[in-house]
Amino acid sequence: MAKPLLEIKDMYVWFKVFGGILKVLDGVNFIVYPGEKVGLVGEMGCGKTTTMKAIMRILPMPPAVIPRGEILFKGQDILKMKQVKLQHLRKKEISMIFQDPTAALNPVFTIGTQLQDTIRFAEKSGKNTEKEGIRTRAIQVLKEVSLPDPERVLQNYPLQLSGGMRQRVCISMALVSTNELLIADEPGTSLDVTIKDQILRLLKELAEKRNTSIILISHALGAVRGMTDRLYVMYAGSMVEVAKTKELFAHPLHPYSQGLLAATPRLTGGGIGEGIDGRIPEYINPPTGCRFHPRCKQAMPICKDKKPPFFKVGKDHEVACFLFQNHR
């Protein structure tokens, strides 16, 4: 297979707070290949956003510390990059769309000011720096995300737009410079179903047109199903299962993935599965071994003592669970 575009190797992220150390990320391994659409699902508080913020290097440090691990982007470790290089990375290579577009936009500046600032920043090194050029470019990117009447939108303040329009503006900002990797952190969660559908379709179209890799984060399984090629399932700070999206939906192996899938209500009716007992553990004093074992119905003695590594169970299908340690 091709060289990975982004590879997170055994990364730990801790937060030093008053009550002790929150051991949030616990050995994350994550790979994105060029042009690939990768999904990441997990319940709230499992560390999805923390992982992504670590990639962008926007975790507040302190309290966050990264005691171990590396994030390789095209072979270079993001965690060791100098400020100048990091700026270039954020400018030209990786960009991120946040969950809540209302919080992502500054309420006291117009969309025009904010978008044109982004363009000026992204294209500083380029030729296109005169005022008119930037304005034309702003209108062009707004058109690209199918916003009606872009000239008016430029003069509006974020609060004058609807939630869906704001998210489109955020997407347009992420797309001003050609990007190699787009991180979409629950892009539709705060929006209505019909709008969410529109936003997801727009993202997919744009990514395919520009051949950008996408990491799509979601807490709902449905949203990633039609959008991604490969899917990671995350629980309490580490990946528990990875497979091709189709394969994972057809044959989930990890007890957590199975529970999650069974708990999702279906259009075909017939009631909802049981759900999973308990909740995501406290990070100050997380369970030893496999962090899922207190909630797992098939837990064995070994689960308490050792953290399961990834076991390969098929082509592109890996599970971090001792149930599959002898699988060949």
Add this chain to the structure above:
Amino acid sequence: MIILTNNILTIEQLKKHFVTRQGIVKAVDGISFSVKEGETFGLVGESGSGKSTVAYTVIGMYKPTKGKVLYRGKNISQESKKRSQALKKEIRIVFQDPGTSLNPARSIRQILELPLKIHNLSRNHKDIVNKIEELLKMVQLPVDYIYKYPLMIGGGEKQMVAIARALATNPSFVLLDEPTSALDVSVQAKIINMLIQFQKKFNLSYLFITHDLSLMRNVASRVAIMYLGKICEIAPASEFFKNPLHPYTQMLLSSISVISDEEEALKPKKIISKGEIPSPVNVPPGCSFHLRCPNKMDICSREDPVMVEVSKGHTVRCHLYTNTHV
């Protein structure tokens, strides 16, 4: 005239308008439906469609601008403070976000003893403690939670406490205003299954409000779709998902993301969602949906359609079905 039905709640031409600086917001604009004894009636719609306003009017937080709310045939369209104690005991509500609906300065015990005290459901101190323990056991929470505060427990557990509080007075009608939309799926499944179990055990009737259609399919016996303060379609749940008639229903159904191919097959294919819900201050003339409708006709921008019954129990408010069934 006394009408003999088994309807526990009937809403007739209910309107609730709010006067704001921008103009009159018609949050609920003439809706009618009824909830049968022991059933779960689902109310679906996007944000801003007026679902919660309906719930708040039924519970008495708002006084209706026009129209009637009938509970077991009795008109209850008045504000909460004018309602009788007995009525307040009968109709209870569970709010969307347990983080804000539970007072953070009160312990779980104080939260649960309040309804017991107000409605004189227990005689002495010991009795209250017993009842609270019983309630906690009912929602499968450990008994020592009685000393905890809302901030110390998880979101799902908080919602369980909110449900226990609603059921403390032994009601017969419970309004569930998006009870699980702030929670994770695995927790949601537990709560929904518990609610279904309570419904059977205590013979409860639910008005279930949500924006999640897949969830609705699994809990509701009948479903109504709201758009901009009006109901577009009412149908039994199985019929509703098999044979959606209103273009808005079809659009909603085709927008939801599903997790299996069988579900994919149930979705109407052709409709691609476009546009957004307009501001309720400035409702388009005629049918309020015509700006987003793929089957728009001339008449839609002029006349507001009326509800027509297409088949038994299945009513639609759309011009597409008006002429053929007169």
